[in-house]
Each structure stands twice: as C-alpha cells, then as structure tokens.
Amino acid sequence: MDHIFFFYFAGVIAVTSLLVVALRNPVYSALALLIMFFHVAGLYVTLHAEFLAAVQIVVYAGAILVLYLFVVMLLNVKAEERYHDQLPVAGLLGVMLCTEVVLLLIQSRTATSVSAAPADPVTAAGNTETIGEVLYSTYLFPFEVASLILLVAMIGAIILAKKDLLEGPSEP
Amino acid sequence: MTVPLSYYLLLSGFVFLTGVVGVLIRRNIIVILLSVELMLNATNINFVAFSEYFHNVAGQVFVFFALTVAAAEVAVGLAIIIALHRANSSIYVDDLNLLKR
Incomplete structure (x- = not known):
C-alpha cells in the first residue's frame, strides 16, 4: 500500500518537474509546478510530516506561486520560441549526473542498510x-x-x- | 512494508538534476527561478525522508528554514526581474550582456 502511494506521488512529481523545464509558456510551467507542490505535500503526508504538508500547500502553492503568476501577468511574458544555445551540453550533463546518482544508489543499497534507529516516542505526541x-x-x-x-x-x-x-x- | 530510503533519494536526485538542467537551458529568467524552486523542493524531500527514517524531527525543522530562504529568494528575485525588465525591457538571459559590451 505504501508503495502504491509512493510510486503515484513520485511519478507525478517526476513528470511535472520535467514539464516545468520543458514547457515553453511560463504560465504552463508555473501551473505544472503547482501540481508538483501538491504532490510533494502528499509525499510528506506519507512520510508522517502532516504539518509540513499543510505548510507546503499554504506557503508554496498559496504565496510563492501566486507571486510568480502575478509577475508573469505584469510583465506580459510571451512563450519562448527556442531554448538556450547550451541545450546539448546541459542535456548531456543532466543525463550523466542522473546515471551517476542511480549507479551510486544501487551500489550503496547492498552495502548499507538503514540501521534501526531508536524508536522515538517523539512522533507519538503529534x-x-x-x-x-x-x-x-x-x-x-x-x-x-x-x-x-x-x-x-x-x-x-x-x-x-x-x-x-x-x-x-x-x-x- | 515501507518504502526504502534510496527510492526517496533517487526521486530527489532526479528532481534536483531537472532543476539544474532547467537553469542551464531556459532563457526566460522567470522559469530559471522556477527551476531553482524545483531544486529547493528536492532538498526538502531529502530532509523529510531522512527525518522519517532516523526518527529525528530536526530534519523537518530544517525544511522550515529552507522554506524561509525560498520565500526570501522569490521576493528579492522577482523584484530584480521587475527592475531588469524596466531597465532592459527584456527578461531573456542572453539579452542581458551589459558587462560584455
């Protein structure tokens, strides 16, 4: 059950973060970021950080993103017709670093299992x-x-x- | 059966790298700031995941400080964008070459 929730939230977070970068219109980018913020809040709930989930929605989605949309509206921004010239280099860098992260995590998963942390009664208090x-x-x-x-x-x-x-x- | 910690690390690494690539490939300075928000959120996911797995609430407290810095960054960054647009009437980063001229 935990896995189903995690993979749903993680999938939506990954797709929308790609959309933030890929979409040409800044308004669409901001709205994709809004969806991502809501799903990050959902991920916090599955991690038993309910208060942070509420703060994430109130501060990020409620304040920061509205500020972005105001500025986009004020400046009357058009959609970008092309990306920056350093797109090939940046794409190569991103793919390389991504594979590196995956490889490192696959190697370390067998080496270090998470030690059983002392069960803290601190989370029971709310x-x-x-x-x-x-x-x-x-x-x-x-x-x-x-x-x-x-x-x-x-x-x-x-x-x-x-x-x-x-x-x-x-x-x- | 709980989700392993490395899945969260993988997710946050992916989101962070997406933000890095976004900073590098976009020309619109507003979307560059949005990509910085992506990176900050990736670190927040890491903080909360470690806080849950080590049963230490300090990680969640640090998310608050990251949130404060994000709010300050957005306020100052958007003010700079407005000032730039007023001076240059452009918000594309490759038009901002005043120091190269």
Whole structure:
C-alpha cells in the first residue's frame, strides 16, 4: 500500500518537474509546478510530516506561486520560441549526473542498510507539537535569524521594485 | 512494508538534476527561478525522508528554514526581474550582456 502511494506521488512529481523545464509558456510551467507542490505535500503526508504538508500547500502553492503568476501577468511574458544555445551540453550533463546518482544508489543499497534507529516516542505526541517544541527550544536562535532574513528580503524587494526611490527629485 | 530510503533519494536526485538542467537551458529568467524552486523542493524531500527514517524531527525543522530562504529568494528575485525588465525591457538571459559590451 505504501508503495502504491509512493510510486503515484513520485511519478507525478517526476513528470511535472520535467514539464516545468520543458514547457515553453511560463504560465504552463508555473501551473505544472503547482501540481508538483501538491504532490510533494502528499509525499510528506506519507512520510508522517502532516504539518509540513499543510505548510507546503499554504506557503508554496498559496504565496510563492501566486507571486510568480502575478509577475508573469505584469510583465506580459510571451512563450519562448527556442531554448538556450547550451541545450546539448546541459542535456548531456543532466543525463550523466542522473546515471551517476542511480549507479551510486544501487551500489550503496547492498552495502548499507538503514540501521534501526531508536524508536522515538517523539512522533507519538503529534507532529505539530513535536516540531513546535524542537523549533522553540533547540533551534530558537536560527528561528530568530530566519525572521531577520525575511525582514531583509522585504526591505530589499521594496527598494528594488520601487521605481524612483533612489533617484529622487534631482532627475532632469 | 515501507518504502526504502534510496527510492526517496533517487526521486530527489532526479528532481534536483531537472532543476539544474532547467537553469542551464531556459532563457526566460522567470522559469530559471522556477527551476531553482524545483531544486529547493528536492532538498526538502531529502530532509523529510531522512527525518522519517532516523526518527529525528530536526530534519523537518530544517525544511522550515529552507522554506524561509525560498520565500526570501522569490521576493528579492522577482523584484530584480521587475527592475531588469524596466531597465532592459527584456527578461531573456542572453539579452542581458551589459558587462560584455
């Protein structure tokens, strides 16, 4: 049963990630990415990370992708008529690295089986509660740094996107 | 019978490499940013898979930090794209050769 769910989600994720790269129209690419985000959320549910699945849908599909679609609409982007000139080199590189990953994983599967990790009662308490406890105790300092990153990104985005914030009235 | 860990690694490696190839072959800078999102999602799949298999919730916490960085990257990246489009009226990367001229 686990395998059926995994192969469904993994298949859709693989196909839609290929479509994101291959489709010429950026709106279609963004919509393929939307489908991929939903299936990644489904994969998180099968991995017992329910809270992350909800966050994935809310933040990625709800905020980030909508921002992309707004920019595509604002800039009135046309479909690309051709790919970049370095397509053959990039395709070769991708195929080579992909076979390398497959070979390495096939070799290592026999060598190292996953050791039986100590069965933690931590997951029994509920996913959201556990994450909250770890986030606000062990990772409190990185959490604060993350808020600083968001602040810097907000100020930077406003300054970059605003039209004549830096030029001022001295412009002729 | 649970799914082996290496299947997840295989999936995330494939998605990551798709993102790398997408960054290399696309000319539209918006789709290049979408490919970067693909790569970030591949690392997130890895984090969650390892977190499940080693029964350690820290992996899921790190996905949050990756998510924060992704949100910041999208905000700043799209602002840069808008500024570029305003200055150059093009968002194709092979038109952006100001430093080569």
